[in-house]
Amino acid sequence: xxxxxxxxxxxxxxxxxxxxxxxxxxxxxxxxxxxxxxxxxxxxxxxxxxxxxxxxxxxxxxxxxxxxxxxxxxxxxxxxxxxxxxxxxxxxxxxxxxxxxxxxxxxxxxxxxxxxxxxxxxxxxxxxxxxxxxxxxxxxxxxxxxxxxxxxxxxxx
Numbered sequence: 001x002x003x004x005x006x007x008x009x010x011x012x013x014x015x016x017x018x019x020x021x022x023x024x025x026x027x028x029x030x031x032x033x034x035x036x037x038x039x040x041x042x043x044x045x046x047x048x049x050x051x052x053x054x055x056x057x058x059x060x061x062x063x064x065x066x067x068x069x070x071x072x073x074x075x076x077x078x079x080x081x082x083x084x085x086x087x088x089x090x091x092x093x094x095x096x097x098x099x100x101x102x103x104x105x106x107x108x109x110x111x112x113x114x115x116x117x118x119x120x121x122x123x124x125x126x127x128x129x130x131x132x133x134x135x136x137x138x139x140x141x142x143x144x145x146x147x148x149x150x151x152x153x154x155x156x157x
Contacts (some may be wrong), residue, residue, distance in 0.1 A: 003034075010072050014055065014111040015044065015048055015052060017042065017052065017056065017058070019061060021042045022058055022062040023061040023062075024041055024042055024057065025038055025042065025063055025066065026036075026063070026066040026069075028041055028066065029062070029065075029066020029067050029070065030065075030066040030067075030069035030070045030073070031070065032070050032093070033096055035049065035063075036049075038063075041133050067097075067098075068078065070097065071094075071097075073091075073095075074090050074093050074094050074098070075094070076111070077089075077090045078090040078091065078094070096130065102154050
């Protein structure tokens with residue numbers, strides 16, 4: 001991957017990881033460590049780590065290889081444990097670490113809104129409710145509205 005040369009303000013030289021650091025990245029990724037933990041393990045600030053992943057394809061490759069190794073390990077565990085009858089732990093890890101889902105379509109990422117409405121009334125129930133509302137409304141006195149103010153003055157001028 002080639003990047004266009006651009007002006008870089010004077011300051012520190014860009015961080016370059018050693019082969020030992022790349023091995024550490026791959027090993028920790030294969031064990032399921034978070035990227036923040038990986039960054040601290042190679043003595044790197046998390047912000048610098050994020051820039052390294054984008055700038056140095058060796059870092060991105062080591063991270064991808066480690067995650068792929070963990071994925072393969074978990075799938076192997078799932079097969080082994082399925083033969084023994086216990087599959088909960090590897091399924092949880094596959095869902096948590098590798099975005100597996102048993103909910104079907106994975107494209108929906110927004111919230112799900114459910115509106116619950118009461119069941120519709122039968123004609124008899126509707127008639128009873130209407131009669132009760134009519135009787136209640138008839139029993140209450142209707143308040144009188146105030147008379148309009150007709151003494152409004154208009155200024156011209």
